[in-house]
Amino acid sequence: MATKASLALVDQLNAHYRASVEALRTALGRYVATGETPDAAARAAGLFAYPELHLRYDGATRHHPMRAFGRLTAAGHYAISVTQPGMFREYLAEQIDLLVADFGAAVEVSRGRQEIPYPYVLDAGHDVDLTGAAAAELARVFPSHELRHIGDEVADGLWRSVPGEPRPLALFDAQRVDFSIARLRHYTGTPTAHVQNYILFTNYHRYVDEFVRWACTQLTEDGPYRLLSCAGGLELNAGNADPDRAISDSAWRRHQMPAYHLVAPDHSGITLVNIGVGPSNAKTITDHLAVMRPEAWLMIGHCGGLRPSQRIGDYVLAHAYLRDDHVLDDVLPPEIPIPAIAEVQQALSAAAEQVSGEPAEQLKRRLRTGTVVTTDDRNWELRYTRSALRFNQSRAVAIDMESATLAAQGYRFRVPYGTLLCVSDKPIHGEIKLPGQANRFYERAISEHLRIGIAAIDELRRTGERLHSRKLRAFDEPPFR
Secondary structure (H helix, E strand, C coil): CCCHHHHHHHHHHHHHHHHHHHHHHHHHHHHHHHCCCCCHHHHHCCCCEEEEEEEEECCCCCCCCCCCCCCCCCCEEEEEECCCCCCCHHHHHHHHHHHHHHHCCEEEEEEEEEECCHHHHCCCCCCCCCCCCCHHHHHHHCCCCCHHHCCCCCCCCCCCCCCCCCEECCCCCHHHHHHHHHHHHHHHCCCHHHCCCEEEEECCHHHHHHHHHHHHHHCCCCCCCCEEEECCCCEECCCCCCHHHHHHCCHHHHCCCCEEEEECCCCCCEEEEECCCCHHHHHHHHHHHHHHCCCEEEECCEEEECCCCCCCCCEEEEEEEEEECCCCCCCCCCCCCCCCCHHHHHHHHHHHHHHHCCCHHHHCCCEEEEEEEEECCCCHHHHHHHHHHHHHHHCEEEEECCHHHHHHHHHHHCCCEEEEEEEEEEHHHCECCCHHHHHHHHHHHHHHHHHHHHHHHHHHHHHHHHHCCHHHCCCCCCCCC
16 A cells, blocks of 8 residues: 555646646647747746656665565666656555665655657547647647657666766656557557556457456456456446447457456456467557556467377466567567566466366376467468477477567566467367367367466466566666566
8 A cells, every 4th residue: 555655746746747738738729729839938947848756865775675676776866757647656656665665765756857749648538629730830839759769778778877867767758658658549449547457468359258258247336346448448337247248349340459458446457458460469569568567467379289299278388488579689689588487377377277177287188388489470381391490499389479579578578477378279280270170169268268367367466576576677777667
């Protein structure tokens, strides 16, 4: 539970932010209506600026916490610009409390220097009519986003200290977060504020149908969840929890990676995203979900089994990843190992045993652990000779097109990750997924597989801060998780 002091600081951030947003909207309206340009002196004083959170640490450690985040390793001044503090209220307050309690840090709020790009204040409910204004003209008069100011240098270890400048307090500054918030709305078709702390990814739409059915059973008057937010804008609650209505709603088709959020008041609910097929989608959505600072993300999708002893419907728990996806090679070279996160592996194993009702020894017959290959070539079978060599050398047990990308992104952005796949075909052993077989497979396997993912999230909630393994942190980390 956050302290009153930290919540008051977040409320100060929010007050500064709302004032800047209102000032920018008002100035935009005046410019469109009369041609009046904003006052340069007022802008220089921070009229349109994001608020900033500043922390100062004298180097005298009061306590040595065991957790992997919320740590200060060097005395000095830390700062970060913040957007939409109300959306991140609990997260920000928690991070502040940890650093004040354990390190005696002094924290304060100020008006910042980084201006809010005008597109980010024009939400669906704004009343500024920009019909007659050209984007290039507005960008000349008002702050606009410049790509040279948006990046992942801190997350990727490329940030370098500048004398007299504060160190980064978090992985992402305000402009980077706003950039992703806008993209998330576009890709998922849902309000970004509905994204929950635990995320399930899948690559088949039938998991969505099963999730919606299960989620609707959880929407009770006295339950922990208050809302199911569906791609396309449909929202269900205890009074109208009709899964058939959500499943038949076609609005999700307008969105590339539709999301479904089972919303809890403290963001401890579950988000399911159908990322479709391919590593490019997997990278794209996690580039943006990372700014929401989720507690964990898990892949529960289908794969091709590579071992003759596997059967259709068996599970694969990834202990390692062979990255043939290539989409991250420039920022996270393939030779960088992506470790399994023990707490996630244990949660998935325990959940599989619990949901299946089978003891561990019996479950081993249909749950394999090992290396998962992620490829960017959907027709890898047409290069069988080369593929077979890779599979043999890596001792891989399954192949898909998303899991290693999601794991690498979790590693890159310090989000705990894991993969539990279901074998849907065995191409190199002559078992191809034919239509009739596919339907029987779906009916039998998908419900259990999804329930394992949900049960694993229940386990991860109980894990607490231990979930955030030190394997995810570098030696020179910003303090915020």
